[in-house]
Amino acid sequence: MVQRCYIDEMVVKQVFILILLAQGFASRAQLSVGVGIGYSHNHLREDVSDRSYTRNKNGGGYAAYFKVDYQVTDWLGLRAGCGIIQKNHSFFRTQRYTGIYQRFANSYLQWPLMGKIKVFQKSKFNVHATVGIYCAYWLSARVSGVTPNIFNTTAVIDEGGQIVDYFFLTSYSARYEFNNVRDNRFEFGFAFGTEISYEFYDKYSFFLESNYYPSLTDQQQKYAINQSPRMNRTFSISAGCSMRIPSER
């Protein structure tokens, strides 16, 4: 059964009401749109302690998005966005198995929805804190790695007369095949961030922002008993530019 990204209907209604109420502050309300690009760093939280000589390694990738900010008051706003973010990770073998690994490059389409609070302002510099939620869809993935090839070996007889098989390592790179039973392609979680912006020419601003997206949902469907959960913890840092859209009032 597919687990959908589910935002409680009541929460959606409440957010909508907040947005409508914000219309009451129309004289101060300002809309701005922006684009950003940056780096993502992901940790896949999964217990691999029972897999011998195996470690879980974080993965770096890119993030690119556009966002819409709705400034309700001078210090309070709402932000919605849409973009692509990579949530990569890998597993690698250690000690006598060094050289063997598997890497996942996962691309998600992500929609954050956050409240934005101004925490500092000096001249044209502003610092905001953002907090909210996000929803994401696992668009595509690629898996690559190196593995021992059990049917590509060379054998040596050691001093004790034992046959020692040497396995050649084989590399691979393939598009990840999604499985409806195994994979949960919808992700939902919290979003936290900070933004430093600098305004120029009255309606433009450069921004530098960092965000943290801890997932609340498992990357897998619940298809087996005693399944070990797999949750993304993604950090991103990005830069971009915003433009204020003048109010018609």
Added chain:
Amino acid sequence: MRALISHTQWFRVSLCCIGLVVSCHNEDITISRAPLTFDQVFDAFWNKMNTNYVYWDVDSTDWDGMFIKYKPIFEKLDLEDEADRIQSVQYFRDMTAGLIDGHYHISFRDARINGLSVYPSLTQRQRLPNFHNPYAYFKIDTTYLDADYRLGFDHNNRLNGQPLAALSGTIDNRILFFSCSTFSLLKSFESAEANGVQSVLDYFFSRLSNLPPDIKGIIVDVRGNLGGDLSDLNFFVGRFIDKPLHFGFTQSKSGNGRLDFTPWIKAYVNPVSGASAVNIPIIVLADVNTASLGEAVVMALKSLPNAIFIGETTWGATGPLTDEELYNAGQFEVDGFLSVKTSSSKFRFLDGKIYEGIGFPPDVYVSYNSRILIDGKDVQLEKAIGLIK
């Protein structure tokens, strides 16, 4: 998907090293302790099957259903009670009855039940109408060979108590014939102690590498061959080819999830140094008791354009085995209680099909006939001889 072979990287696995590894106290190794209760035995077994078994995407066994049904049963068993221990064997048998892994086997470490075992594929095969016990064909096949045949045994190299037997010769001076009872040929060939198998292999390999002009075909007989050492695949089939032979694909586990698998990786046979490609017809004889590496040899030879397979559908134990550490998959132990042998990887033939639990089908089906064999007639061999003109 493109699979590249690194010529400079290789990785050593040796059964004689495993003991050293598991005795080292290392943060990478979980130190396991003998279970104290049957509930612990069940949890360890069920969870290891969950993570290590490589056929969950093609096996119809409801493993979660087994958890729900048998966990409460095992919770009530007493590990100190001999009757409960014996009963537990039947429960393990029931849980695994439908598994498709042709290698799957549970042996019990506990002294009170170590004579018992669980072997689902044997039980499944015994129910088939064409099932028969292995037959030592070399006793009859020598009557088809020309007088200068070679028959040899290595009594220091045994499987199930039987010595390795190898037979080679010519038939009507126009067919080169070879058979072996198991695949442990490299071990016998390289043995410091002289044995009868060495001269058989010398005879066959010398003629294979320099085929007499009168030889019009080759018959390789692996009927009743239960497999053996992985190294024999290159050692034997590698003498029929002069470049790497792609004969299928393997796939193993990539994580603890039941459905976590690597992409399919190409499987190769590598030629022996100095080997020449064999271009004359090759006929492989195999039967329902040809298993494991025996089946790999059949499928590898069948990958050649000039080979056909005569006989019966094979056993269906096509997944290769190696120690658990290599892939964090396959065979495992529940310390102090049981040991499970199961495939480390899945194998898929060139035609894209997985023959595990099904068996590899022949091109020409000729069934085993015990009555005709008693009369000294080998109809499968005669069919092969008739096809080589």
